Amino acid sequence: MVVERCDECGYAYDLTAATRAGDDIRVGVAELARLLITTERRVLARRTAPELWSPLEYACHVRDVLITQRERVLLARRVDVPAAAPMGRDERVAHEGYAESNPTEVAEEVTIAGRLLANVLGRLDTRDWELRIVYNWPQRTERTLRWVAVNTLHDVRHHLLDIHRQLA
Numbered sequence: 001m002v003v004e005r006c007d008e009c010g011y012a013y014d015l016t017a018a019t020r021a022g023d024d025i026r027v028g029v030a031e032l033a034r035l036l037i038t039t040e041r042r043v044l045a046r047r048t049a050p051e052l053w054s055p056l057e058y059a060c061h062v063r064d065v066l067i068t069q070r071e072r073v074l075l076a077r078r079v080d081v082p083a084a085a086p087m088g089r090d091e092r093v094a095h096e097g098y099a100e101s102n103p104t105e106v107a108e109e110v111t112i113a114g115r116l117l118a119n120v121l122g123r124l125d126t127r128d129w130e131l132r133i134v135y136n137w138p139q140r141t142e143r144t145l146r147w148v149a150v151n152t153l154h155d156v157r158h159h160l161l162d163i164h165r166q167l168a
Contacts, residue, residue, distance in 0.1 A: 009161050011154045013147070018129060021149035022118030025066070028156035029114030032059055035163060036107035044103050048166045053093065055163040059106050060098040061089070062159050066113035069152045073120050073145055076133040081142060083134040114156075121149055 005012045017024075036044065036059055044056040053061065068087045075082045092098070124145060135143040143151075 006154060006158060009154075009158045011157055013150050013154065015144070015146045015150060018121075018146035018149040019124075021153045022121035024153050025121075025156050026114050026118050028153070028160055029062070029066070029110050032062060032156070032160055032163070033107040033111050035059075035167070036103040036110075039103075039167060041103055043167065045099060046166075052162070052166065054099060055166050056101060056103055056106065057093055057098040058159045058163050059103070059110060060096065060101055061092070062156055063106060063110040063113050064092055064096070065152065065155050066110065066117045069148060070113070070117040070120050072133055073117075073124075073148060076131045076145055076148075077128060081132045081134060084136060086136055117152070 035055070039055070041056075044059075045054050047054045047057075064087065072084050075084075088095070129144065129146045129149075131145050132142045133145070133148065135141060135148070
């Protein structure tokens with residue numbers, strides 16, 4: 001099952017837009033960084049419901065998604081149809097101490113992670129975009145790097161929405 005539209009945020013997976021994903025990710029990351037440096041830490045660290053991460057935790061997650069996706073893209077360029085190792089999404093919250101992170105440092109880190117991923121995506125040629133990686137979400141299946149790029153953009157936009165909801 002390929003996700004075509006996110007029911008929650010309305011994001012449409014347009015694989016033809018993959019070549020612009022790096023620039024769009026940088027725009028989303030700039031907004032996220034601005035929120036991190038202009039919002040009080042106590043507000044950023046607050047969970048509005050037990051099942052939701054705080055805005056700071058979501059920001060840390062976005063940073064780690066960008067780092068992970070960059071490595072996956074680079075792996076797919078080196079290895080024929082590699083399997084993407086799960087990033088340990090939920091475990092990282094505690095393992096990396098997301099809630100105790102410094103928002104200013106996270107703003108810098110997410111900016112750098114976005115820049116690094118955008119660079120890697122910007123270096124892909126027509127053939128590279130069709131390289132495949134075995135991806136685990138929403139079910140284990142082969143995905144093109146086009147899909148990886150638009151899925152990563154979805155993550156950035158979706159989690160910005162999560163953050164804005166909690167800051168409202």
